[in-house]
Amino acid sequence: MTTRFQRITPFLWFDDQAEQAAKLYVSLFENSRITHVARYTKEVAQAAGRKEGDVMTVAFELDGQAFTAINGGPVFKLSEAFSLVVHCRSQQEIDHFWNGLTADGGAESQCGWLKDRYGLSWQIVPEELIQLITGPEQDKAARAMGAVMQMQKIDLAQIRKAAA
Numbered sequence: 001m002t003t004r005f006q007r008i009t010p011f012l013w014f015d016d017q018a019e020q021a022a023k024l025y026v027s028l029f030e031n032s033r034i035t036h037v038a039r040y041t042k043e044v045a046q047a048a049g050r051k052e053g054d055v056m057t058v059a060f061e062l063d064g065q066a067f068t069a070i071n072g073g074p075v076f077k078l079s080e081a082f083s084l085v086v087h088c089r090s091q092q093e094i095d096h097f098w099n100g101l102t103a104d105g106g107a108e109s110q111c112g113w114l115k116d117r118y119g120l121s122w123q124i125v126p127e128e129l130i131q132l133i134t135g136p137e138q139d140k141a142a143r144a145m146g147a148v149m150q151m152q153k154i155d156l157a158q159i160r161k162a163a164a
Contacts, residue, residue: 009066010084013076014118018069021118022058028100029062049073083113083121090126091156097124098153108152126156132163 014021019037026032036059045052050071058069088094101124102108105117112124132144140163147162148154 004064006066009068012067012069012120013072013078014069015074016054016071017118018058018071019055021116021120022060022067022069024100024116024118025062025067026060028097031064032062033060035059035061035066078119078121080109080113080115080121083123085123085125087130088124088126094124094126094154094156097122110152111148112151112154114153124154126154126159128156129154129159132159 012018012021019034022034026034036057037055038057038059040048040050040052040054040056042052044050044056045054048056050056050073055071057071060067060069086097088097098108098114101116101122102114103117107115109115109121112129113121114124115121129144129148133141133148135141144159144163147159151158
């Protein structure tokens with residue numbers, strides 16, 4: 001039996017909310033878990049300007065994909081220049097992730113993009129949309145994309161109607 005080797009792990013920088021963010025994310029995705037929490041030791045805390053015992057990093061998995069989050073302080077900020085794409089199979093999945101990630105201070109953007117309460121950008125994208133806009137019928141693809149450009153949260157029924 002072989003195990004999957006993940007060569008690249010996204011590493012997310014937070015001021016001091018790494019553990020809270022990881023807990024939110026694992027609560028929204030099936031097959032997800034926090035795998036390890038490392039705390040600042042006396043020496044590292046001193047060098048980093050943190051308190052000994054505070055959470056330093058949180059390793060977690062979202063649907064089997066490994067991530068690491070760090071409480072690195074306010075030096076670097078998350079921005080829309082980096083986002084995580086969540087592929088969805090239904091409007092119900094779109095709604096689930098959209099509502100969970102925008103809750104309690106998250107913000108809707110446009111075209112299926114949002115920012116969660118911790119500042120991480122996400123794209124909630126239905127597979128059906130990808131098929132529509134990359135399919136051979138360019139007029140259908142253009143109508144579907146035109147509909148998306150008018151949306152914040154993706155509405156599959158409206159996209160289907162526009163593409164028809």
